Amino acid sequence: MINRVSLHTFCERLKSSDLFKDSFWALAGSALGKGLSLLAGIAVARFLGKEVYGEYGTIRTTLFYIAIVSTFGFGYTATKFVADYISEKPEKLKSLVWTFLKITLVFSGLLALVQIIFAASIALFIDAPNLEFQLRFFSLLIILNGLQTTQIAILSGFKKFKETAKINIYTGFVVFIGSIIMTWFWGLTGALGALMLSFVVQVILNQIIIRHALTQYNSNEKVSRSEIYSMLGFSIPVALQESLYTIVHWIGLLLLIHFANYGEVGLSSAAALWQSVVIFVPAMLKNVMFSYLSSSDNHSSLINKLLLVNFLSSLLPVSIVILFSGFISSFYGVSFVGLPKVLNISAAAALFICLSEVYCYEFISRGKPWIVFIARLVRDMFILILTYIILQQINESQAYWFALISLIANGIFLILLHLRYRYVK
Template identity: 30%
Template structure:
């Protein structure tokens, strides 16, 4: 039986507590404010754009976010894993890791942006069945370039455990994004809101670039040009980035697909209800996600120290589970009030209550997944995510076609995360016993 006191004592007896504490403080101070601004902007835009237009804005934003993950192709977690692993004793390997992921990320950003620019009419007409959003999708495609690069940059900063820079840069970008999104929505409608939404990515790109340069200087290493890279330097792209990318191809597009299923079955108004509820799922997950971000770089540096590895993992599971439970209960109790913040027509509190429950299992599954990532078991993660995605999409289709609307979509999310958590729990127990020395 796990004794909470023993776990905490082990953590506090090493430098791990300091590293986790610093990471958590900065994740809260900077990123928490950024999330709050995102929530506030969502509420304001729901009133400015009205229900139909807000649904369009949400769908386009979801589409952009999907291609961000596709374009970054798992490069962020690759940088995090290997920079964290090499930082203390093999720093000379870091320039090759960063160069390989950064240059490949640049290529993916260009390709993805061009594909969306050219494919915007097909996405709007044939997939979403709303020709009016062709222009917003194209605007998003232009901004997509910077957001994909941001994913790679954040991965590198996490590998350096520079959570302070991530928090500050994210906050600065969110402030600019919030102001311009509201301004754009008020004066130019959906197109203006999308343009404002993307401006924050550009600022984050610049500030992240400066932060990474400081990290390289601090450990006395220099960046490599693409001419100095060898073929073997790109090997991590197919041994680690590829399965991570395939997992990404399942996760974010799956959320986009279930939204599309809801739109085709019930329309944008029902999607607006789900989006409002989903924003609170994101808010609940903020604290657990802050812990999860810290888990990957720290566990990657501890994969040869079994006692510290297991203690750190158990500690994070405990904190994440309790935090998610408390926050979800709060949202469930005030579900009706929360939904009415978006307007009088948002009178269905069931989706926000169901999604609140799902966050408990989602948060715990995410910690376990990061533990498996730190051990390099990427293909196994991909297999688990296949089951998760198929289950969520299948349940969404079944429930939406039965007329369950946003309620059914939320239930599908809950079911899939319960199963995902159980699969990751069983596999993590098995792999830690075998792999961690």
């Protein structure tokens, strides 16, 4: 009886809190936006087939991984600093926001230029010389993805979750309709074009909301150099973590290409898309969680709530994907043989990922990003070394083994973070 009353009280308090309201809006927009993106991905896979979809996944992944590095860790830093400056230095908000955007634009622009110059070499490196044009032309995605990541982080600092939700819905429709029409007429190039179009729309809409948010503050002073150095000092370990993520996952992609073929890459890409669907609730709540952790005085209580939210919000979709993996795979067409078992493992790994991210947000919000970097380094090196060893020994189901190794590594990663948080202060 006590447990029931306590649970009821907890739920009532949660529903009346700003955290619940902001989480609701983050989820409401993301649910429709992510659902439309998922349908678009299935349509693209059916139109292109397993091999060409593997090429699409390779280009998309390569450009997005580079874009992750281009944000220079501002996906977390911008949220924390904007939230801090609203209460402490509102007179410098405008300067702070434009500093984040300018650094992201310059850094992502340089990486996009490198991509354009070395597109031919990269195409040969991934054993797909026919993709040189796509790699060069769609380098703009690096800039667009970098900008929208920083913009969303800034909007999270302002707690503009309702506005962000609406933008996610608009861009979801753009990528869904655009992917069907443009892939039908222009194949691989059309699919990438639809993706780029959705990012253009999102960046424009994000910037409109940011401008409107800044009008509420009398921000005429500029941030000092020491403040910029402090901001960059916080970002560096976060940027290293994101760079590590990029390097490790890209090398994993190369290992699949080298030891298998683009068909296995296609299976891995399809499973990765569904894994992102499974974790979409925690992923969309990332900025909400980090924003509240950055301004909370009672971290222990908030961590327990966030762990429960992430567990419950990921358990149901994980179960659905595992139960209906065969049915889901049937939508991709007959060429996607072997997808169900890859889906099952990727979905199960998502549960560990969702829980471990809460600890990552906590350490970063408390100014301890190096702990997260070291833990992720150990995990990712484990994934790469074991993948290299295993793939040399097998001749089939390489995507399945890659997913299984990731499952094991993320389970260990979660345990290490939990032990560090509970027993080392």
